[in-house]
Amino acid sequence: MSRNLQKITPLQVELVAPREQLGFFDQQSMTLPKEMTPLEVWTEMMADPLPFMATAFKIRDAIAARFGVKRIGGFSGKEPGFIQVGDKLDFFLVETLSDTVMSLSERDKHLDVLTCVTCTENTLMITSSVKVHNWFGRLYMLPVAPAHRLIVRVMLGRFRRKLADAA
Numbered sequence: 001m002s003r004n005l006q007k008i009t010p011l012q013v014e015l016v017a018p019r020e021q022l023g024f025f026d027q028q029s030m031t032l033p034k035e036m037t038p039l040e041v042w043t044e045m046m047a048d049p050l051p052f053m054a055t056a057f058k059i060r061d062a063i064a065a066r067f068g069v070k071r072i073g074g075f076s077g078k079e080p081g082f083i084q085v086g087d088k089l090d091f092f093l094v095e096t097l098s099d100t101v102m103s104l105s106e107r108d109k110h111l112d113v114l115t116c117v118t119c120t121e122n123t124l125m126i127t128s129s130v131k132v133h134n135w136f137g138r139l140y141m142l143p144v145a146p147a148h149r150l151i152v153r154v155m156l157g158r159f160r161r162k163l164a165d166a167a
Contacts, residue, residue, distance in 0.1 A: 014096060014103045015129040016114035023111070023132035024145050029125040030156050033163050038102035038117035041124055042089065043080060045159050050151065067136055069108055110137035124159075126152055 019025065032041075061071040072091035080089055087094050092104035092115065102117045116127040128148060132138050 012101045012118050012120060013125065013127045014101065014114060014116045015127070016105065016112045017129065017131040021131055022129050023138065024128070024130035024141055024148075026145075026149050026152065027125060027127045028149075028152050028156055029123055030160055032119065032122045032124050033167055035122060036119055036124070037099050038119050039080070039083060039097065041119060041159075042102065042117055044162070045155055046090075047079070048158075048162075050154060050158075053151070056147075064140070067110075069110060069136075069140075072106065110134055110140060124156075126156070128152070 013027070015022065015025075036044075057072065065071055083089060083094055083097065085094050085097050089104055092106055094102065095105050095114070096103035096116075100118060100120050104115045104117075106113045110133055112131045112133070114129050116125075116129075118125040118127065130137075130141060132141060
């Protein structure tokens with residue numbers, strides 16, 4: 001594994017750092033009606049981003065850029081095509097990619113973020129972990145942490161309905 005990722009077994013979940021070092025941790029799951037790979041799940045979920053996300057990312061980028069944080073632009077909704085470890089999925093770096101686990105990271109001087117998408121035994125689990133490096137990272141996470149939890153919950157609900165409609 002790259003960059004000191006911490007692996008938790010048997011759930012096949014990766015964290016950006018040991019749990020006790022995390023400034024944020026969120027794990028949500030749902031049952032999949034069919035077997036899917038993490039990349040298939042990601043592609044399906046991101047094909048139709050939440051309507052307010054583009055605006056939220058624009059606001060995030062405008063504020064964060066004033067503190068030397070790079071702009072990330074948000075989710076494009078584009079079909080990713082062939083992806084391998086080391087490639088980018090929108091603003092995320094693909095750290096791990098297999099039929100059951102995909103880990104995506106974004107790192108800067110303020111915090112390290114890792115989102116791990118795990119698909120095993122018809123269960124989809126999305127685990128997000130953040131290691132905060134300084135006061136700005138802590139300040140940044142105050143509004144982002146609750147928003148992130150809500151956004152993932154809403155996205156999983158939309159995905160569940162999309163899969164049910166397709167069945």
